[in-house]
Amino acid sequence: MLWLGTVTASAQEHVVPAHADSIRHISEVVVSSRMSMRQTIPSATLKGEELRRMSSLSVADALRYFSGLQLKDYGGVGGIKTVNIRSMGSNHLGVFYDGIELGNAQNGQIDLGQFSLDNVEEISLYNGQKSAVFQPAVDFGNAGSVYIRTRMPRFADGRRSNLVARVKYGSSDTFRFSTLWEQRLGSNVSSSLSAGVLTSSGRYKFRYRRVTAQGTTAYDTTAVRHNGDIWAFRVEGNVNGQTRHGLWSMKAYTYNSERGIPGAIVSNVWRRGERQWDHNTFVQGMVQQSVGRRFTTKMLAKYAYYDTRYVNNDTTQMHVDNTFRQQEVYVSWANVYELTGWWSLSASYDFKWNKLNADLPRFAYPHRYSNYVSVATAADLGRLKIQASLMNVWVKDHARNVRTAKALSACTPALFVSLRPFDVQWLSLRAFAKRSYRMPTFNDLYYTDVGNANLRPESAVQYDMGVLAEQRWSHGVVRRLMLQADGYYNTVHDKIVAYPKGQQFRWTMLNLGRVHITGLDVQAQADVAVTHSLMATLRMQYTYQDARDVTSPATSYYRDQIPYIPWHSGSVVTGLQWRGWDLTYSMIYTGERYSQQENISYNHLQPWYTSDMTLAWHDGRWRVRLDVNNLFSQDYDVILNYPMPKRNYMLSVEYNI
16 A cells, blocks of 8 residues: 555645656555645635636736735836735735745845746635644744745656747737746656746836826826836746655746836936846755654755845936845744644744845844744634634844844734534635734844834734635536635734934834724636536626724824725636637726825825736647737826836747647
């Protein structure tokens, strides 16, 4: 008898071996689905063909279709793209790449535009945290998490290798080439190598218009966006294997880019002299082993090196040429024990070391030691599922010109409950409560003439109640119906904000903010078999958010909506699949919002929407696709004075060998 270990539906536990879809002759296979790896509350997920059909080029583009997320897009192919969850800020959202968190101790921002979808198999969003107890300690610490899972090698019977090549060309002189090579190295070992290159001039037309507080038009013209060019190169290698009672994987990733920073269009300044170079490299590995049928252990390790150079050659400003170098070492040991078939316990320990160097005068050269310890338990009582967890983090910083080491600690408790109130599988209720923290970044604490070494951690408290109704049918016209809704209330305390000080208006960071957030997320999906060969899908999501600044009644913006958070937003994705043809239409809507803290007419931003359409044909080897983005050529800014492209096109050709 051969025991293959644990098979799980989790997006991050790659337990199914690489050769699972090929034929092998074995005497008997026993598959064990462990309760500790099941999710108490399911995630919102885009994967497989559904992800490929969307008009998305990067991970950031795909995340626009999840409810409760706000994307900050600074425009163009090379523009920085960050995301925050339920108005709590980007630093409260953890982004995990094949099970290990992506870090940026300098400013806490993860530029999701750097990650292509060419090699991504699945993207999952969790509010609160991933509700499975077998995971590293840091996974319990965020207010929300995005898990990106890259493609695992799969081989048809008799094949030992796969090769995929993709070429894309579109507006703004954009050219993308990527390739994926998968190789079977043995009966239980496989490898993959993915590479991609991107070039673009970044030029596109936009409408430059501004209305004064009195309602008159200050300016209205059409211009061309400059200094938005980009050159980027990405290489990623993976080796995956399976042992008798476990599995292991190794990954090496590098990303190099040079891009212009177009900047905001203000005071009739159209061209900027800012440029940025990024060189991001990391290696990571995972080993998971089961000991008997009750105990499983997993170890993770990662080393990352990030090099960023920023240059400002604008003759109207002071010349700047700075280089920042980050290093990170991360190790994790996670363990789970199945007490019974319905009750499991887990304990995890993580260690992280971060260091930042820069060529700035009087720089602090900080380095940070972080220790994370978590304990969690989960019980599956049939109709009722419960998970409770507690994570504590101890952080200690050392920095030049700081007399004593900065020490911080925080405790993150969470409780998740899922209930099926009736004896049916299609309806469930869920709720969770959680407290989370985000530690001040190196920039917050130590940036020259700005940082404040006395900052406290920024905390968030989340309450959520929701319902999920989902039914699937293997026959008939309607194949799937799904509706889920979540109401939530979040508070953010000790929010870290920049504040002017002194007669020279120098800025510093202070714990001043407090935000109360009330929201509603709704998602619905329907899959319909119109005929035997014609399928139709419809996916909709809606978000309502009331995010009020309640820091101080003495301020002019007390109880005003915080900047760039719309009250109403949503998206619609509908598609038709007929034999080898796919036609997809998607629409994203963002309602009115404000660009500054004061909710006055001058800061008011009009609602915007954009429509995309995709037509694709594939026959197993070839895939040809045409994307038309911003179909109706709408004029809009996600961030004020950072105009987005009008109608633009992308033609893609893919060949599978």
